[in-house]
Amino acid sequence: MEVRSRAPGKIILAGEHAVVHGSAAVAASIGLYTSVTLRFPSPSDNDDNTLTLHLKDVGLEFSWPIGRIKEVLPDSINTIASSPTTCSPETIKLLSKLVEEHKIPESQIGIASGVIAFLWLYISIQGNKPATITVSSELPLGSGLGSSAAFCVSLCGAFLASSDSVKVDFGQNGWVAFGEKEQQLANKWAFEGEKIIHGKPSGIDNTVSTFGNLIKFKSGDLTCIKSNMILKMLITNTKVGRNTKALVAGVTERKKRHPDAMTSVFTAVDFISNEFASIIQSSSPDDLEKEQKVEELMQMNQGLLQCMGVSHASIETVLRTTLNYKLTSKLTGAGGGGCVLTLLPSLLSGTIIDNVIEELEECGFQCLIAEIGGNGLEICFDGLL
Ligand SMILES: Nc1ncnc2c1ncn2[C@@H]1O[C@H](COP(=O)(O)OP(=O)(O)O)[C@@H](O)[C@H]1O
Numbered sequence: 001m002e003v004r005s006r007a008p009g010k011i012i013l014a015g016e017h018a019v020v021h022g023s024a025a026v027a028a029s030i031g032l033y034t035s036v037t038l039r040f041p042s043p044s045d046n047d048d049n050t051l052t053l054h055l056k057d058v059g060l061e062f063s064w065p066i067g068r069i070k071e072v073l074p075d076s077i078n079t080i081a082s083s084p085t086t087c088s089p090e091t092i093k094l095l096s097k098l099v100e101e102h103k104i105p106e107s108q109i110g111i112a113s114g115v116i117a118f119l120w121l122y123i124s125i126q127g128n129k130p131a132t133i134t135v136s137s138e139l140p141l142g143s144g145l146g147s148s149a150a151f152c153v154s155l156c157g158a159f160l161a162s163s164d165s166v167k168v169d170f171g172q173n174g175w176v177a178f179g180e181k182e183q184q185l186a187n188k189w190a191f192e193g194e195k196i197i198h199g200k201p202s203g204i205d206n207t208v209s210t211f212g213n214l215i216k217f218k219s220g221d222l223t224c225i226k227s228n229m230i231l232k233m234l235i236t237n238t239k240v241g242r243n244t245k246a247l248v249a250g251v252t253e254r255k256k257r258h259p260d261a262m263t264s265v266f267t268a269v270d271f272i273s274n275e276f277a278s279i280i281q282s283s284s285p286d287d288l289e290k291e292q293k294v295e296e297l298m299q300m301n302q303g304l305l306q307c308m309g310v311s312h313a314s315i316e317t318v319l320r321t322t323l324n325y326k327l328t329s330k331l332t333g334a335g336g337g338g339c340v341l342t343l344l345p346s347l348l349s350g351t352i353i354d355n356v357i358e359e360l361e362e363c364g365f366q367c368l369i370a371e372i373g374g375n376g377l378e379i380c381f382d383g384l385l
């Protein structure tokens with residue numbers, strides 16, 4: 001049997017980092033997906049007793065005989081697919097042992113945490129069954145567009161769709177969404193995977209990747225938003241690599257050093273995200289006024305992200321370049337490099353957009369205009385697409 005799943009990346013329009021500390025944030029899914037194919041060996045493949053993971057984007061392959069997994073985890077992982085569980089530090093150590101048996105080049109060492117998350121999610125949901133899993137993504141990895149969440153959500157989608165705890169209609173054609181209960185379950189498991197990759201995630205990335213659309217998120221609670229204005233964002237990837245876990249930990253350290261100042265920063269971001277959500281939902285027909293307010297909030301949010309210490313020289317270059325065209329930008333995701341959003345007002349001419357993109361690309365950056373607020377996690381069964 002073969003199951004396919006896909007889950008989108010995201011942009012955070014307001015509130016990254018502060019959302020980890022309980023402030024509100026606003027995020028949207030984008031039309032770039034991570035896809036997973038899961039294949040169980042057929043009865044005729046009786047020699048195939050391995051768990052294999054192909055990571056196409058990074059050109060790495062991992063394979064473990066099921067016997068080796070049982071040897072390293074002798075007490076097996078006592079989890080059930082319907083009950084998402086946090087991986088203990090002891091189990092992370094055991095799973096790391098399995099990952100370290102494969103050579104990961106030093107330049108790609110960040111992939112190890114993703115492979116540990118994969119093992120935790122697979123063994124927890126599917127147990128010790130042999131299978132081959134292939135992952136490929138349209139998202140740049142480690143750039144602030146939520147590739148880690150899309151990775152965890154798409155894996156959980158495929159694992160749950162082929163487990164007994166989820167009822168899926170095998171008869172439907174093409175890509176289908178889970179029912180709400182199954183979406184909640186996939187989201188909770190994906191959050192457990194994100195914890196392994198990020199350390200202390202807020203849960204916004206896996207939530208928007210699972211449910212899609214536009215959301216406001218605060219302290220684990222999700223509110224769906226319906227935008228009443230066209231939000232066109234240019235995404236500029238500075239291609240400066242960074243690691244979300246280290247950036248999130250850096251902000252927490254800064255909060256420990258300056259608790260009152262940082263609490264005020266997070267409170268200000270909470271107001272910005274709430275106001276952002278109300279403006280885009282407002283039924284006022286004055287789009288120009290709404291765009292100007294959104295731009296001002298983006299500018300304020302960027303200033304506060306600088307206060308948190310997560311901007312970067314490459315991000316500042318994008319801000320300066322776009323400002324020359326009177327356009328407003330802010331970093332998106334964890335910062336420290338990665339991606340920057342620029343609001344493209346509805347009346348902006350195509351020529352200006354082309355010119356700004358050309359100038360940004362001359363700096364070595366990569367630009368894209370992504371579709372905002374599309375579908376979340378979807379599943380497809382073999383032969384039906
Ligand atoms: N397609 C993928 N293949 C392998 N690992 C992935 C993939 N997508 C995400 N990951 C994992 O997620 C990590 C990047 O996550 P993170 O630092 O949070 O950045 P972001 O989520 O912004 O892309 C990678 O180092 C890897 O561990």
Ligand SMILES: C[C@@](O)(CCOP(=O)(O)O)CC(=O)O
Pocket residue numbers: 015016017018019020143144145146147148198200201202203204205244248332333334335
């Ligand atoms: C910085 C943060 O707000 C978003 C991180 O997004 P990304 O991994 O950089 O795509 C962390 C979180 O909310 O878990």
Ligand SMILES: [Mg+2]
Pocket residue numbers: 146147148149198205244
């Ligand atoms: Mg991430």
